Amino acid sequence: MSVGPEAAFSMRGNLLRKNLLTALLLAPATLWLVVFLVLPFVAIAIFSVGERAPEGGYQAAFTLAQYANLPARATAFWNTMVLAPVGALACLLVAYPVAYYLALKAPERWRLILLALVVIPFWTSLLMRTYAWMYVLGGRGIPALLALVGIEDVRLINTPGAVLLGIVYGYLPLMILPIYVSLERLDRRLLEASADLGATPLSTFLGVTLRLSLPGVMTGFSLVMILLLGEYLIPTLLGGGKVFFIGNALVDLFLQSRNWPFGSAIAITLVLVSVVVLIAANRISTRLSGARRVDLI
Amino acid sequence: MRAFVVAVFAFLYLPIALVVLFSFNAGHHASELTGFSVQWYGKALSNPFLVEALKNSLFIATTSALLAALCGTAAALGLQRVGARTRAVFDALLGAAIVVPGVVIGISTLVALVQLFGVLNPFLAELWPNDKPPRLALGYGSIIAAHGLFSMALVAMIVGTRLGSLDRNLVEASSDLYATPLTTFRSIVLPQIMPAVIAGFLLAFTFSFDDFIVAFFVAGAQTTLPIYVFASIRRGVTPEINAIATIVLVASVLLVVLAQWQLRRRKH
Numbered sequence: 018m019s020v021g022p023e024a025a026f027s028m029r030g031n032l033l034r035k036n037l038l039t040a041l042l043l044a045p046a047t048l049w050l051v052v053f054l055v056l057p058f059v060a061i062a063i064f065s066v067g068e069r070a071p072e073g074g075y076q077a078a079f080t081l082a083q084y085a086n087l088p089a090r091a092t093a094f095w096n097t098m099v100l101a102p103v104g105a106l107a108c109l110l111v112a113y114p115v116a117y118y119l120a121l122k123a124p125e126r127w128r129l130i131l132l133a134l135v136v137i138p139f140w141t142s143l144l145m146r147t148y149a150w151m152y153v154l155g156g157r158g159i160p161a162l163l164a165l166v167g168i169e170d171v172r173l174i175n176t177p178g179a180v181l182l183g184i185v186y187g188y189l190p191l192m193i194l195p196i197y198v199s200l201e202r203l204d205r206r207l208l209e210a211s212a213d214l215g216a217t218p219l220s221t222f223l224g225v226t227l228r229l230s231l232p233g234v235m236t237g238f239s240l241v242m243i244l245l246l247g248e249y250l251i252p253t254l255l256g257g258g259k260v261f262f263i264g265n266a267l268v269d270l271f272l273q274s275r276n277w278p279f280g281s282a283i284a285i286t287l288v289l290v291s292v293v294v295l296i297a298a299n300r301i302s303t304r305l306s307g308a309r310r311v312d313l314i
Numbered sequence: 315m316r317a318f319v320v321a322v323f324a325f326l327y328l329p330i331a332l333v334v335l336f337s338f339n340a341g342h343h344a345s346e347l348t349g350f351s352v353q354w355y356g357k358a359l360s361n362p363f364l365v366e367a368l369k370n371s372l373f374i375a376t377t378s379a380l381l382a383a384l385c386g387t388a389a390a391l392g393l394q395r396v397g398a399r400t401r402a403v404f405d406a407l408l409g410a411a412i413v414v415p416g417v418v419i420g421i422s423t424l425v426a427l428v429q430l431f432g433v434l435n436p437f438l439a440e441l442w443p444n445d446k447p448p449r450l451a452l453g454y455g456s457i458i459a460a461h462g463l464f465s466m467a468l469v470a471m472i473v474g475t476r477l478g479s480l481d482r483n484l485v486e487a488s489s490d491l492y493a494t495p496l497t498t499f500r501s502i503v504l505p506q507i508m509p510a511v512i513a514g515f516l517l518a519f520t521f522s523f524d525d526f527i528v529a530f531f532v533a534g535a536q537t538t539l540p541i542y543v544f545a546s547i548r549r550g551v552t553p554e555i556n557a558i559a560t561i562v563l564v565a566s567v568l569l570v571v572l573a574q575w576q577l578r579r580r581k582h
Contacts, residue, residue, distance in 0.1 A: 035395070042392030043404075045385035046466060050407045053463045054414075057422030064425055111322060118319045131323075133574055138326055140517065140573075141566040142524035144540050145559040148547055149329035152336070155551060189326065240413070247415025249527055254547065264417045264527075271421050271531065281425065284418050291415070 058288075064281035073275030083282035090283060093266040096252075100177065100262070101245035104184035105192075105238050111185060112192035112237065117226075119193070120200035132197070139190035147254050150183055154255070175257030183251040188244065192237040199233025200226070232302040239298035243291045263287055330563060337556035354557040364558065367542035371523055374454060374538060378461040379518035385462075386469025386518075387511050390477055393470070411467035420531030423460045427452060427532065452534025460528050465518030469511070472577075476510035477503075509576040516573035520566050 249264030270280030
């Protein structure tokens with residue numbers, strides 16, 4: 018039986034209507050992504066090869082002078098490039114046992130509650146949570162308590178240690194969640210098999226558990242690391258202007274000294290470093306565990 | 315290991331508990347724990363600048379979360395209907411909107427909008443019939459749009475995950491029983507994705523209400539609650555800030571618990 022011209026016409030009509038609906042559904046998101054993600058990124062890419070106008074702002078040019086000038090903010094880069102990986106590593110060391118306990122050891126009825134207790138801080142204001150540590154570490158917090166027992170002149174806030182503490186505090190939930198997800202998916206029979214074959218608990222952990230949870234570890238590590246590269250609040254509030262991050266340099270260049278081209282060059286560099294971190298993390302987890310990376314949400 | 319986990323949870327919650335505790339302290343400082351009082355809440359809520367900032371934040375968070383819930387859900391539905399290549403492009407862009415640090419989103423939006431307004435404003439002035447043309451400037455609109463970018467991507471991801479686990483048999487059964495596509499959508503798909511949409515809305519609201527860094531760049535002359543609080547913190551720690559912090563923390567905790575509950579409701 019052949020399809021008559023009328024039926025063919027209505028089929029084409031249907032197809033058109035289907036495509037139109039798809040386009041309508043995707044239009045708002047596309048507009049949003051283009052105007053507020055792609056175009057802004059193109060804008061700072063263009064600014065980064067421009068020059069600073071005498072009164073501040075931007076003057077059209079094509080020069081790599083802004084990139085050549087990056088060493089002028091070497092301290093900010095140095096602090097960030099040291100404290101971001103160290104902070105992410107510290108997060109990991111604290112997060113792994115917690116995720117391990119939640120996924121493999123916690124009693125069933127406690128698991129969801131404990132998991133919620135991990136998620137809640139992640140979604141509460143980083144500003145307020147960092148403020149809490151300003152309060153605890155500041156002059157009227159722990160140092161005041163120490164003074165009561167005779168230990169005077171302890172300085173905790175506005176030190177690199179305080180910034181590191183704030184980093185671990187702020188980003189711990191983001192590290193715990195992906196590790197938890199990868200550990201929860203772990204096939205427990207593998208652990209039994211490993212033990213049955215005479216492996217010690219330690220070698221089972223290293224050879225099976227740790228290895229199979231590596232995608233989660235790398236997801237957590239790279240996410241925390243990338244967000245730390247752009248961190249501003251923690252070094253500002255707990256480092257007191259003494260521990261400068263790239264984020265501080267960007268706020269200064271865009272809102273105070275108004276050197277937008279140089280700031281754009283720094284921002285582009287930041288994005289490039291983030292991309293390298295993501296790719297490297299993905300490579301490492303694929304090579305070591307043979308598995309694809311896990312999604313966060 | 316249990317002891318370590320307990321210690322970590324204490325580490326996560328003790329500082330917050332201290333902030334809340336001292337917001338109810340009658341004395342000025344932690345060293346003068348002189349009794350229970352809600353005076354700092356009264357002081358905070360009678361500060362007109364703070365109330366103004368709070369209203370701004372509520373308006374911005376509600377608007378951007380609503381827009382994000384609508385557009386994000388539409389995008390998630392649309393992405394079910396396209397080929398693998400288009401989908402990969404969208405997934406990459408949505409992922410970037412979530413992962414790119416707020417500082418970079420903030421400055422790039424600032425740069426792009428200032429340039430765009432620089433082009434559009436003279437043009438508008440030219441076209442406008444009288445002497446008072448509207449001037450596009452940074453403010454509510456730019457904060458809503460910048461927050462909405464992250465939120466929309468978040469909603470698209472959460473709803474997309476839910477759509478992926480949707481029972482296809484129900485959809486097919488519905489159309490086999492001669493339901494129109496619209497009826498199928500209304501009675502099968504929508505009820506199943508609704509918890510994810512609501513959870514996405516709540517998380518989007520929380521994100522916008524709590525965000526400091528993106529708004530810091532694109533707020534123009536406007537003030538949001540986090541911007542106001544940040545400025546006050548830099549002037550010094552006061553019990554008044556503890557009171558605001560407590561209100562914000564309690565509000566976020568309620569919203570997140572509600573969102574989690576919505577997400578788990580139909581899963582099991």
